[in-house]
Amino acid sequence: MLPMARTAGSHSDITGPRIEKAALRLIARHGFAAVSMRQIAADVGVQAGALYNYLPDKQTLLARLMVRHMEDLLDASADLSAGSPMQRLQDFVHFHIEQNLNRADEVFVAYMELRNLNADNFATVERLRNTYEAKLEDILAVGARDGTFTLADTKITTRAVIAMLNGVNTWFRDGGELSLESVQKIYWDLVRKSVTVF
Amino acid sequence: MLPMARTAGSHSDITGPRIEKAALRLIARHGFAAVSMRQIAADVGVQAGALYNYLPDKQTLLARLMVRHMEDLLDASADLSAGSPMQRLQDFVHFHIEQNLNRADEVFVAYMELRNLNADNFATVERLRNTYEAKLEDILAVGARDGTFTLADTKITTRAVIAMLNGVNTWFRDGGELSLESVQKIYWDLVRKSVTVF
Amino acid sequence: MLPMARTAGSHSDITGPRIEKAALRLIARHGFAAVSMRQIAADVGVQAGALYNYLPDKQTLLARLMVRHMEDLLDASADLSAGSPMQRLQDFVHFHIEQNLNRADEVFVAYMELRNLNADNFATVERLRNTYEAKLEDILAVGARDGTFTLADTKITTRAVIAMLNGVNTWFRDGGELSLESVQKIYWDLVRKSVTVF
Amino acid sequence: MLPMARTAGSHSDITGPRIEKAALRLIARHGFAAVSMRQIAADVGVQAGALYNYLPDKQTLLARLMVRHMEDLLDASADLSAGSPMQRLQDFVHFHIEQNLNRADEVFVAYMELRNLNADNFATVERLRNTYEAKLEDILAVGARDGTFTLADTKITTRAVIAMLNGVNTWFRDGGELSLESVQKIYWDLVRKSVTVF
DNA sequence: AATGAATGAGTTTTCATTCAT
């Protein structure tokens, strides 16, 4: 007998992702501790018990969101490596801003909810984040070595640049006055100048 | 005539501040929603009910911590205004970093727990924060007008600088390798270059 | 087609009514404010949290009991209207006493706990009560017009009769010396004489 | 040394009565269980602890209010006994209505809060109430014996009359259309007719 | 006589999670 076509009522292949989408949105808005499993379930349109067909517990849900985000970010950043340090830095700045704005909720949760991860999950996310930030650090280190950049401290500069770029998400609004491109231009200007001398 | 000594059994002048101190520390570590009134009370050494001799509810406790911090910051920043734009910018950078590091918990809570303020308290804190950030914006605006600084967008630059400076708190550890002074020097260097041309 | 049997483990069709029954009994004995949700739950044989599968809050529980009682009373009184004013009055007196004694807890709660209703629920219950009392008032008004009754004030007499009849519940005990019928006879005698002349 | 004149600040002789007045008013409006000692204290203008200089506990406060009311009622009713049964009954009806309206809060509390008395206090209040109601019963019994009244059941008639008269308090408003005298007249008419024949 | 601080037990309500169906 052929496998039956999926009936309209079978949502098993769709409920899982919808849970994560709802959870992400709600946690970004209200915070992990302030969002209940019932709220997430209601947003999806199921009862709370149904969530547990897709995840073992609330903690794992949070960890999944954060890990998935970091992995997606790392995947997307895989193409960034080529070119001169200056070019690579510019690419990184543009890339980071675009990613941040395209995934504002993911980014927000990934920064705000670290405290709510248990030790294991925290370690996993930290490792991924460090891997990502190491990409910028590598660019700066190579550029410092070849004289492109002048840095007092590579590690600190890495963090300073990341912090500055992350700041965009606190004020940028889709459909506001500024296009993504103008924001990228402005921040690239700030970053470029801060790591070079004259 | 000297003020009469407080009655011996009265702890009112000691329990109140201890509640706020404990709350600040616990909220900074675990998040507002994740900290219970019982935990705070236990930290102070009283029963949960006793907290309500000092505050009407949990929300007000959070608002007080954040408002007090912003007011203290504004008070402390009152002396910053004199001198050339360049000097004023350097003073601001040094001041901001020092304040942030001296009041790491306050700063952390003030940024992380905005979501947990009700509408009124949020408005109050926002207003105070804007007043503070306007100080930096004023410096940049004056310096841009007189040619000291070259800025694509004063408002965005303000935010970018604040974001970069706030980043210090995510990694600086007292007693680590770096002194406050070296951190101030490094960040001042980054900021100065990012707002000038050559 | 017959309705499908409820799933075996589901107690929803049994717990809901049991909650209301327990609440009614406990509130009648101890008063709404003095009865805790835990007590009600214990009486039903579940944990307090389970109550909230059946009602949104304690206030609503009280309102439901009172509204349901008034609606049942109105439903049951629908058949009362026919006949002469004298006959209708006698029917009403008999009906009211019987209802009151059959639903002693409901009646008691409906009178004693009005203070504990919020404004909306109070208005609803008041409206229902007025609708019920209007039935007696109508009987008296018609009888006064056609000379059956002689009343100083229809409205006041309505209230006086209701008050007198309600008094039965304060002393009547099932299985006591008096049958329902003798009580009805005695009160009918008192009421009849009080509204007629000679 | 002579006793010092009471200083203006000494309220000891006035706080006690004020507590009972406040308690009576608040309990009449909200119910005993719903009124907190803090509310009563706030109404008086002291802290909750101060109440315990005047009463041992909340239960005793309630009992005092109810006992005092019943005793006052009994005292005031001491003059009622003379005359024919018909005259005595009329006097009782007039007296009861006037007392009820002059002491609406006391009466309301005395009826509504019986459930909240502990066993001992309940017994005391019951005894007093029975003593009071026995006065009416005596009038009816004497009048039944001498042919003034025709009663199916003296005890039940007593309760029916009391219940009817108590009903006045549920609707009478000071300054409304009706004077005390007209109310007394109307109810006396109802009562008289209900206990006589023709 | 009154305060203000505190307690310990209580309140209503919410929550993550389980599980039979």
Next chain:
DNA sequence: AATGAATGAAAACTCATTCAT
């Protein structure tokens, strides 16, 4: 895959009462 009923623990907050001063 989903429900609905339930649990047990916990949440924020209130309360009557005590007591040193």
